[in-house]
Amino acid sequence: MRRADLAQFVGALEPPVERFSREAGLRLVLLINESGQVLAQRGFARALDVMGVASLGAGIHASSHALAVMLGEGGFRHLHQGGAAAQVFIGPFRTPAEDLIAIAVFGEDSSLGLVQVFFGEFVREVSALPGWSETRPTADARLFERDLEAGLKTVFGGDGRPATGA
Amino acid sequence: MSAYGELLDRVNRVPGVRGSMVVALEDGLIVEEDLMVGVPGAAVAALVASIFRRARKSLQGADFGAAQLVQVEADEGLLFAAAPPQLGDLLLVVVAEGWVNVGLVRLEAARVVEALG
Numbered sequence: 001m002r003r004a005d006l007a008q009f010v011g012a013l014e015p016p017v018e019r020f021s022r023e024a025g026l027r028l029v030l031l032i033n034e035s036g037q038v039l040a041q042r043g044f045a046r047a048l049d050v051m052g053v054a055s056l057g058a059g060i061h062a063s064s065h066a067l068a069v070m071l072g073e074g075g076f077r078h079l080h081q082g083g084a085a086a087q088v089f090i091g092p093f094r095t096p097a098e099d100l101i102a103i104a105v106f107g108e109d110s111s112l113g114l115v116q117v118f119f120g121e122f123v124r125e126v127s128a129l130p131g132w133s134e135t136r137p138t139a140d141a142r143l144f145e146r147d148l149e150a151g152l153k154t155v156f157g158g159d160g161r162p163a164t165g166a
Numbered sequence: 167m168s169a170y171g172e173l174l175d176r177v178n179r180v181p182g183v184r185g186s187m188v189v190a191l192e193d194g195l196i197v198e199e200d201l202m203v204g205v206p207g208a209a210v211a212a213l214v215a216s217i218f219r220r221a222r223k224s225l226q227g228a229d230f231g232a233a234q235l236v237q238v239e240a241d242e243g244l245l246f247a248a249a250p251p252q253l254g255d256l257l258l259v260v261v262a263e264g265w266v267n268v269g270l271v272r273l274e275a276a277r278v279v280e281a282l283g
Contacts, residue, residue: 025216111219113194113212 009097009131013040016125020102024118025110027086030054030103034061034092039100057103061092078119080112089115093123096132170198173258173278180274182266184243189215189257191249197256205261214238214247214259222249235272240264246271250279 013031017040021029028043030050036058044050060079068076078091089104089112102122104115170188177186178200185201187210194215201207214236222233238245246260246268258279260271 111192111194111212111215113190113196113208114216116195117209117212 009129010039012129012131013126016122016129017042019125020104020118020122023121024104024106024115026104026106026115028053028103028105030057032058032101032103034058034099034101043105053103057090057101061090061101064090065092078116082112087112089119091119091123093127095127100126168198169282171200173275173282174198174200176278177258177260177271177274180262180266180270182263183271184261184263186258186260187211188253189247189259191215191218191255191257201261210245210261211259214245215257218247218249218257237268244268248272248275248279250276252279252282 017029017031020026021042026043029041030038030044030053031040032038032054036055038050038054041050044053064079065075068074075092078089080090081088086105086107089102089106091102091104092099093102094100102119104119106115174186174188177183185199185205185207187199187201187207188197189195189211190197192215194212196207196211199207199211217238218233218236221236225231225233232249234249236247241264243264244260244262244266246262248258249256250258258275260275262268262271
């Protein structure tokens with residue numbers, strides 16, 4: 001499956017996300033790819049919040065991954081930030097299509113240990129979804145253009161044009 | 167061997183005990199463990215800590231004071247979690263066969279915890 005086909009697969013991601021949220025006692029959960037594209041969410045009331053958390057989560061993951069590489073690690077398994085009322089867990093994982101990132105927010109009803117345990121189950125469930133193994137070869141010019149555009153958007157963001165100026 | 171390691175080693179000598187752990191109560195993470203192969207330590211630690219936190223909240227709500235012990239029994243086994251004051255915010259979690267002598271586990275745990283304090 002290519003990155004551009006991921007949108008067709010998003011519906012299949014909802015049940016595992018819902019289960020992860022319920023079993024781990026999460027307040028919010030967001031599943032994004034490394035470029036910050038939202039694939040599934042639970043608990044968010046406003047689209048604006050989703051976009052903010054997605055972009056910040058992708059940024060945190062990118063910078064921590066760079067730090068891990070500097071330290072000679074392939075990457076960190078997960079990140080955790082604990083607050084007085086809310087805690088954040090950022091867990092990257094690999095799928096046959098691309099690397100995804102789960103961002104989970106939880107409070108005193110849950111714990112880091114619980115989130116870790118159910119994150120492991122979530123990763124296994126998502127990785128086992130049959131859609132990952134489907135290959136969808138580009139069949140015509142329109143699909144080719146869509147894939148190309150998706151790639152450009154990933155590289156440059158926005159409308160696929162590189163930003164000009166400083 | 168750490169002080170917690172000695173604690174676990176003594177508890178594990180009780181016949182029927184499949185392993186024991188010292189677990190952070192708030193995080194549900196393992197601080198020290200001594201488990202038989204096949205016991206899913208991380209999952210047990212997280213879930214038992216969660217059960218204990220809820221029990222503690224219930225007891226506080228009923229004005230019964232601090233929770234000290236939670237025991238969950240099933241046909242095939244038994245989970246035991248104790249939060250003695252000497253361990254601070256840590257739990258002693260014991261995973262045992264259903265036929266274990268719980269009194270002996272509790273006695274051994276109490277002895278060692280007392281020695282820790």
